[in-house]
Amino acid sequence: MSFQPAEHRIQRNPIQVMCDVIFALFLRELKTRFGTYRLGVFWALAEPIAHVIIFSIIFGVRAREGFGGVETPIFIYTGIMPFLLFQNLFTKCKSACSANRGLFHYRYVKPINTYCARTLLEIGIFLFTSISLFALFWWAGYQVAIYDILSCLMIVMLLTVFATSFGMIASFAVEFFPESDKFLAILMKPMMFISGIFFTLDMIPEKYHVYLIWNPVLHAVELFRAGFIENFTSEHASLWYLFCCALVSLFIALRLYRSHWTRMIAT
Amino acid sequence: MIELEKVTKYYLTKLGKKYVLRDVTFTIPEGRDVAILGPNGAGKSTLLRLLGGIDFPNKGEIRSNKRISWPLALASGFQGSMTGRENVEFVCRVYGNKRIAKTCDFVKDFSEIGDYFELPIKTYSSGMKSRLAFALSMAFDFELYLIDEITSVGDASFRKKCAESMAEKRKNANVVMVSHDMSTLRKQCDMSIVLQNKQLYLFDNVEDGIQQYQS
Numbered sequence: 001m002s003f004q005p006a007e008h009r010i011q012r013n014p015i016q017v018m019c020d021v022i023f024a025l026f027l028r029e030l031k032t033r034f035g036t037y038r039l040g041v042f043w044a045l046a047e048p049i050a051h052v053i054i055f056s057i058i059f060g061v062r063a064r065e066g067f068g069g070v071e072t073p074i075f076i077y078t079g080i081m082p083f084l085l086f087q088n089l090f091t092k093c094k095s096a097c098s099a100n101r102g103l104f105h106y107r108y109v110k111p112i113n114t115y116c117a118r119t120l121l122e123i124g125i126f127l128f129t130s131i132s133l134f135a136l137f138w139w140a141g142y143q144v145a146i147y148d149i150l151s152c153l154m155i156v157m158l159l160t161v162f163a164t165s166f167g168m169i170a171s172f173a174v175e176f177f178p179e180s181d182k183f184l185a186i187l188m189k190p191m192m193f194i195s196g197i198f199f200t201l202d203m204i205p206e207k208y209h210v211y212l213i214w215n216p217v218l219h220a221v222e223l224f225r226a227g228f229i230e231n232f233t234s235e236h237a238s239l240w241y242l243f244c245c246a247l248v249s250l251f252i253a254l255r256l257y258r259s260h261w262t263r264m265i266a267t
Numbered sequence: 268m269i270e271l272e273k274v275t276k277y278y279l280t281k282l283g284k285k286y287v288l289r290d291v292t293f294t295i296p297e298g299r300d301v302a303i304l305g306p307n308g309a310g311k312s313t314l315l316r317l318l319g320g321i322d323f324p325n326k327g328e329i330r331s332n333k334r335i336s337w338p339l340a341l342a343s344g345f346q347g348s349m350t351g352r353e354n355v356e357f358v359c360r361v362y363g364n365k366r367i368a369k370t371c372d373f374v375k376d377f378s379e380i381g382d383y384f385e386l387p388i389k390t391y392s393s394g395m396k397s398r399l400a401f402a403l404s405m406a407f408d409f410e411l412y413l414i415d416e417i418t419s420v421g422d423a424s425f426r427k428k429c430a431e432s433m434a435e436k437r438k439n440a441n442v443v444m445v446s447h448d449m450s451t452l453r454k455q456c457d458m459s460i461v462l463q464n465k466q467l468y469l470f471d472n473v474e475d476g477i478q479q480y481q482s
Contacts, residue, residue, distance in 0.1 A: 012363050024360035032348055105337050105344040106361050107320040262323040266278075 021108050025100065025117035033121070044125050045132055051080045051197075052133070059198050069231040071142055077133060078225045079197035085126045085156065086163045086217050087191070092118045093167025094174065094184070097264040104265045111264040112257065119164045126156070151227035158246045159220040165249035172256045175263055196221040201236045209236065216245040269295040269318060269335075269411075271467075274327035276313060287313050288324070289465040301443045302452040302473050304480040305462030311445045312340065314462060315413045318443060333410040340415040344400055347389035351380065351399055354388060358403060370406045377432075378402035379425065398425065405432050412436065414444045449477055 012020070034040040055076045070078075096114040103109045137144045146152060173180040195217040204212065212218055213236065222237035274291045277284040287310030295301055305311050315338045316322035317329060337344060345354050355374050359367045375384045378398040383391060391399070404412065412433075433442075446452050452459070452473055459476025461468045470476040 017363070020363055021361050024357050027360070028346070028349065028353065028357055031353060100346070102344065102346040103357070105321060106358060107335075107337065108361050266322060 017108050018110075018113060021110070021113045022116045022120070025103070025109070025113055026120055028103075029117055029121050041128075045129055048077075048080055048084055048129050048133055049136075051084075052076045055080070055198050070229050074137065074142060074144060074229075075225075076198060077137070078228045079195070079221050081126065081130050081133075082156065082159055082221050082224045083192065083195050083197055083217060084129075085122065086159055086195075086220070087188070088125070089119060089122045089160060089163035090167045090170065090188070092122060093164050094170040096167070097171055097175075111261050115164060115168055119160065123156075123160060145230070146228055147230040148227045152224055155220055155224045155227060155242070158242050159217070159224075161250055162216055162220075162242070162246040165246070165253035168253035169249065169256060171264070172260060175260075191215075191217065194218065200225070200232075201234065216242050219245075268297045269329065269331040269333070271317075272328045272330070274317070274324040274329060276310070276317065276322075276324045286465045288317075288467070290327075291465075291467050292327075293467055293469055295443070295460075296458075298441060299458045300437075300441050300456040302456035302459040302476060303443065303445045303462060304452075304459055304476050309462045311462055312338070312415055314467075315340075315415055315443065315445060319413050331411075334408075335411045336404055336407070336409040336413055338413040338415050339400055339404050345388045345396065348387055350387050351375075351378075351384040351391075354399075355403055355406075358407075362407060364407070373406050374399065374402045377405060377428075401429055405436070408436075408440075410440050412440060412442045414442055414446075416446055452477070 034044070037043060052073050056073045059072060059076075093115050096118050097111045100109070100114045103114075104111075134144060170180075170184055173184070194212055194215055196212075201209065201212065201218065201222055219237045219239075219242045222234040223239060223242065225232050226234050226237065271294070272292050274288050275286070276288045277286045279285075303311050303314060313322060317324060318331075319335055319338050320329075320331075321337065346357075349357070352371055352375075355371050356367050359365075359370050364370060371384075375381075378384070378395075378401070380391075380395050380398055383395060384399075388396065388399075442455060444452060444455055456473050459470045459473045461470065461476050461479050463480075468476075468479060470479065
């Protein structure tokens, strides 16, 4: 047989190995995500579009002139995009290891790579859907303009760190106590309604803030809007709080990972 | 050479810790082909996984300077939702093999699974899975192959092909082999390890190991 086996005697340093593995996992995730459906990538767009339309119909009837200084669909858009980023990152990272368990059969594939690959893919999907919807709005004749794009990107980064870390912590929780999956599902149910997608914190009477303001996703949504919409300011959202939440959850996630990562591989 | 130093491995079960290895220290010397013997459930496959670096001891350390294959086992190693080709591509990328298309052609040819190569692994029969697994491992150059019962699958002609290509590899590679087929072990290996009572017993030839195991 004329085939020469792979000359993988080429020395790769650990960083290169990690990049190779993340890239391989990324392509695998991409394929299983979009390759199996007939309309493929369209489904990534369908979810945010459906949310924007449904919420615009429900809430647009009451406030015709829109909330927060912009038309209702734009307002919903600026809320649902960061929220979906959070939700998808959380659920995907929570199941990152269990979905790839068969691939830990190859020694270079480590759990951290599965988290990284899924996070990268979610960021990619977020950017793709955000830009596509933005273009759609523009095409449909809405007034769209990003007021402060750097601040928006910073919020997206902080939210990504928070959501990925939270997802990692959840994946360990589920590994150690399988029951916690049910608990987390219940916990995540109301998130869509308390994260400020179709209201702003300033619309809520101050005495009820105590029930909402602990939620870092609400802060992220408010801050994202403040960056996106020119005349929108949020009195109560705190960048410092979001930053601390991201940092603390990242610390806990990495700490858990460092001491328990082998548990994720064991069958 | 593979060194195990004070390796302890257990599994947590409902009935408490189930030990596979307890405080085991030994060295597999350079250039030897090792047969691993032991009753069912003694942890032979776990030992292979430990050597392959895809499972980890609870205490102690395993050191090696070799390029070790993944354990060539019957059941595991593929993601069922991916096609055969996607799995092969994945492994190429992970191991830094840049010639993905050529490797895919080789694996498809060698495994003789035809069109199934483009279908998800979960549609395969167990025989096809092991053919693919074996073909894939033949597309890579390792210094040590970990073989878990896989040589005893397939029909006669495929087995013959496996034996030939394995013999080719064996010119500059060694094997660690788990099998219940004593004649295979006698033919392929020149030393043996018996896994008994959470301990490993090393024998300098296969025959003594088989006697210990069967006694």
